[in-house]
Amino acid sequence: MGLKEKLHQTKLKYQGKKMAPAFNAIHTFLYSPNETTHSGGHIRSVDDLKRTMNTVIMALVPCLLFGMFNAGYQHYSAINGFPENFSVMEHFITWDNFWLGAITILPLVIVSYGVGLAIEFVFAVIKGHEVEEGYLVTGMLVPLIVPVDTPLWMLAIAVAFGVVIGKEVFGGTGMNILNPALTIRAFLFFAYPTWMSGDKVWVHGAVERAGTADAISGETILGYLAQGNSDFSYSLSDMFFGFIPGSVGETSTFLILLGGLFLVFTKIASWRIMLSAVLGSLAMGLIFNGVVEAGWIPEYSKFYGLMSFEYWQHLLVGGLAFGIVYMATDPVTGSQTNKGKWIYGFLIGFMSVMIRVFNPGYPEGVFLAILLLNVFAPTIDHYVVRGNVKRRMKRLKNATILPKVTGEVEELKTETV
């Protein structure tokens, strides 16, 4: 008896039992189910939610791997100084870098998936529905958007909060209002603000060494700019390719761009949201640059550093690119109409840069902007859909409606005669 047959028998045995969803989740992971159509059309396309989510994960893997190398690179560079004549093969893609990255980041991935999926399984069993795939992407996103040294217990608490309050209380995948990964990020930020910002958390080991003779620090470009500085030591190509400190997976705009193109090509994520978010951030950046150029803001202002930052470079630093490609495009919490997606995306880009510049405590605004627009997405959609309704109403106004019943035609005629 092969594995397929064995699993089939087990499935039949568990059918209707309480633990069935848990078994089915593992079974359908190994084998796509033997379900056939029983209502409506008799054939179905091959796309399902597992494939959709899997495609997003594939687009995230390069960011994860890069994040591992970068964790090591930033750590060793902070200790030994940044290499002169930097070469990718010599100084970046090294076994040391990868090993250090792997042992610091893989635990984050494991805790994120372990805690999140455990909660999903428990809820599926309690509520008697199948385990849904939404967390497969969330679980991958979470380790990529936290600082590398985030304590695992903190992450576990945040994931539990995000999955239960952000998703399960609304009814699970497809029903949530806020993006669960960003809910987790927001929880971490507001519950442990000292941990999540400053110049100590972005490089592995910086926190432990703080106050000792070996102290190292690695500040993000945004953090540096937010202190009113306007010159920094990273080159444009460092920023684009991602050899800079930051959250685990967000630094390489290049790989995020590739991931974004892959998602657009596979038709999994909305190009409308991505494009309009880029446009929105450029627009806000241009406005700030304009303000600086017009001399409306003095150089000693604490906003000067970020406001004078070249408008398009906003896309290269911080989590903006990552947020636009992987978070804003979440179909559940984003706008659902095509027109709405343009507005929604644009506002995300616009607000991200605005919050980034004006946020006094923490120089990053992407997750706040996306969460804010998550809340407004249904409103945007409402007005877009009303446009369609209005068009229908207008058509109705201009139509001459025939009376419903033929008898009435004659009555009407006799009345008019």
Add this chain to the structure above:
Amino acid sequence: MSKDIRIKKGLNINLVGAAEKTLSKAVNSNVYALNLDDFHGITPKMLVKQGAEVKAGEPLFFNKSNEKMLFVSPVSGELVEIVRGARRRILTLKILADKSQEYAEHGVLDLSSADDQVVRDFLLKSGAWPFIKQRPYDIIANPESTPKAIFISAYATAPLAADADFALQGKEAELQAAITALGKLTPGKIHVSVGKSSNSPLANLDGITLHKVSGPHPSGLVGTQINKIDPINKGEVVWTISPQDLVIIGELLLTGKFNAERVIALAGSVVKSPKYYTTKIGAEISTFLYAAGVNQEKFRLINGDVLTGGKTHPEGYLGFYNNTVSVIPEGDDYEFFGWNKPVFNKISSTRALTFSWMQPNKKYDLDTNTNGEHRAFVVTGRYEEVFPLDIYPLQLLKACMVKDLDEMELLGLYEVAPEDFSLTEFICTSKQPHQQIIREGLDLLYQEIG
């Protein structure tokens, strides 16, 4: 003058086993049957008892809510069985056919002098009325309603569907008679749509407004055409009728006989030699299925096309409205890592390691596997790519699911039939039963508002 309709949004599903354009005569069936499920929303009241002898075209039952609307026997013979289901609901009426067929005389209608009411009465009493369907609600037309227009689509774009041009050839006289009669029932136009490069016998009829349609499925669905030509407003009624039924109506008008004969396509990858057959409404499917041959044991037999048809079995009967019988493999098997490996042999609306976009003309052998499990709606923007109507499909489906009557009306439920959602159902990532959701929405709206 014809007007062109070009549809851009949609998806052609090319399947293996399209019917070859040769016509055979199916052997006569011993038993013919009317399946009451075909008449959605009709409560039947029997006019004859089990064991009674009926002629072809003689009424078997009438519509409980409109006793003028008669449903007739497709053949002459003995009503051998009334199959009943739960709470004695009538499911199927079976008629054992006579060796030589006798027809009930309905009399020839003089079309030049007949007026609206005469035509209505004639169609009602001769059993031809149920061929006419109405929107809103996608039900048999209310005989007391006045349609603002009548729509006929002679362009079949559904997968494996019978080619109307081929099935209707040589029937110009019948078609013209039916069109002339229908023209008296509406103050509006009769819109006939044919394929852009077709050679349809309908194209040259008098009294029609011709539209040439091009583009992928669902350009051939009458709902798509209504939306592009003259969309339905709240309070309006349009009628739709399929061209193969016009032939039966036409013959009835010209000869006074209800001849249930029809050309159907037997198609699908399971059929050894898929082709066209002449048979009658209600004929046992085995009378032509095994003549064409099947190449495997486990198959899904479908009364209609693969997107909208009803499930049946070889001992089942040809449906009242169907001109296609499709046979495709059952897909009740597991597939190892079916959700993440590259797929070359199935159709997808994405490119997520699926490669059907590379070969838009390749023919596929799809089975009935759902390719995934039922989930809540997650993905957005995908339905709109295959849904050419000026309606928000996802929002309308959700309005139906939560039974929000106001929203259903505002979003245009009046304009659609379940079949308009067959393509969104096909590509649905969450495997939601779109057609069932729309059907239940329409039923609810009909029940609450009428």
